[in-house]
Amino acid sequence: KAGVTQTPRYLIKTRGQQVTLSCSPISGHRSVSWYQQTPGQGLQFLFEYFSETQRNKGNFPGRFSGRQFSNSRSEMNVSTLELGDSALYLCASSLIQSPKNIQYFGAGTRLSVL
Amino acid sequence: AQKVTQAQTEISVVEKEDVTLDCVYETRDTTYYLFWYKQPPSGELVFLIRRNSFDEQNEISGRYSWNFQKSTSSFNFTITASQVVDSAVYFCALRNSYGGSEKLVFGKGTKLTVNP
Numbered sequence: 001k002a003g004v005t006q007t008p009r010y011l012i013k014t015r016g017q018q019v020t021l022s023c024s025p026i027s028g029h030r031s032v033s034w035y036q037q038t039p040g041q042g043l044q045f046l047f048e049y050f051s052e053t054q055r056n057k058g059n060f061p062g063r064f065s066g067r068q069f070s071n072s073r074s075e076m077n078v079s080t081l082e083l084g085d086s087a088l089y090l091c092a093s094s095l096i097q098s099p100k101n102i103q104y105f106g107a108g109t110r111l112s113v114l
Numbered sequence: 115a116q117k118v119t120q121a122q123t124e125i126s127v128v129e130k131e132d133v134t135l136d137c138v139y140e141t142r143d144t145t146y147y148l149f150w151y152k153q154p155p156s157g158e159l160v161f162l163i164r165r166n167s168f169d170e171q172n173e174i175s176g177r178y179s180w181n182f183q184k185s186t187s188s189f190n191f192t193i194t195a196s197q198v199v200d201s202a203v204y205f206c207a208l209r210n211s212y213g214g215s216e217k218l219v220f221g222k223g224t225k226l227t228v229n230p
Contacts, residue, residue, distance in 0.1 A: 003158075033216055043205065043220035056215045088157060099211040100147055100166065103218065105159035 002027065004093050004106035012112045018079040021109045025072050025093030032074040033103060034066060037088040046089075049074055050097040078111075086113045116141045118208050120221035127196055128229050134192045135224045137206030143167075145211040148182065148189045149218065153203045162204075165189065196228045 005024040013019050025032050034046040045058040049068035066076040072093075078085055088110050092103035117140040127133050139148065150162040163173065165182050173180050177197075181190045193200055203225045207218040 031216060033218075035218075042222045043207075043218075045217045045219070048216055056213075056217055058217070090157075090159065092159075094216060097214060097216055099145075099209055099214060099216060100164075101216055102149075102161050102164055103216060104161060105151075107156055107158040110157070 004091055004104055006089075006091050006106035006109050008109060009107065010110050010112075012114060013081050014114050015081055015083060017081050018077065019081060019111060020075055020077045021089055021091075021111070023074045023076075023091030023093075023106060025074070025091075026104055029093035029095055029104075030072050031094045031097040031101070032068055032072065033092045033094075034074070034076050035090045035092065036060075037090060037108070038084075038086070043090070046076065048097070055097060081113045083113050085111065087111060116208050116210060116219045118206050118219055118221035120204075120206055120224050122224045123222070124225045124227070126227045126229065129198060130195050131228075132192060132194050133196050133226065133228075134190055135204050135206075135226070137189045137191070137221060139187050139189065139206070139208045141208060141210055143210040143212055147209045147211070149207040149209070150180070150189075150191050151205045151207060153205060153223070155202075159205065162191070193226075196226075198228050198230055201226060201228045 031050045033048040047057045068074045088108045090108045092105045094101035151159040203223045206221045
């Protein structure tokens with residue numbers, strides 16, 4: 001069974017641009033969450049989706065947005081990029097939305113903002 | 115508020131040594147879940163174990179063992195007879211059950227280096 005797939009793996013953008021990251025969950029998984037990982041702040045929760053609805057959102061500015069499609073695939077978008085947005089963005093999927101679930105992570109998209 | 119503290123930033127051991135990674139958590143909820151994940155250089159977080167707040171039975175799985183103590187809010191992880199392949203960053207994480215969210219709160223991680 002294929003794992004969580006994130007594309008692209010690496011991305012270089014300049015300040016002010018916008019970027020879209022993609023996540024394909026494990027087949028059959030319907031819940032998707034996104035996390036940002038930076039050396040300074042560590043791993044921080046961005047948002048989670050289930051059945052195409054955003055269920056929870058972390059403490060990030062409105063420049064960070066996301067969506068989930070009917071096939072459970074998810075995208076996140078960052079507009080007006082800032083240098084501080086440089087990070088590893090990780091996507092995780094689970095079967096259904098439940099606190100006892102195990103989330104399985106992808107290898108991430110490493111975003112560099114110049 | 116939820117918080118996870120991994121006081122050890124980096125640990126370096128020689129192969130075959132035993133090593134314990136510490137994790138202390140804070141939560142006001144009575145029902146919660148604790149996790150350990152491993153992050154090798156490739157970047158992917160690999161799930162190791164999940165524990166719920168009602169299950170204080172400690173577990174051993176091969177070279178790995180976990181010690182969960184509610185009285186001290188700790189969930190420590192021990193690798194016995196470490197190997198070079200164990201080198202990675204290890205994260206402890208907490209999830210509350212209130213509200214049904216799957217949001218994980220992570221500690222800052224402990225970088226383990228196992229030298230041959």
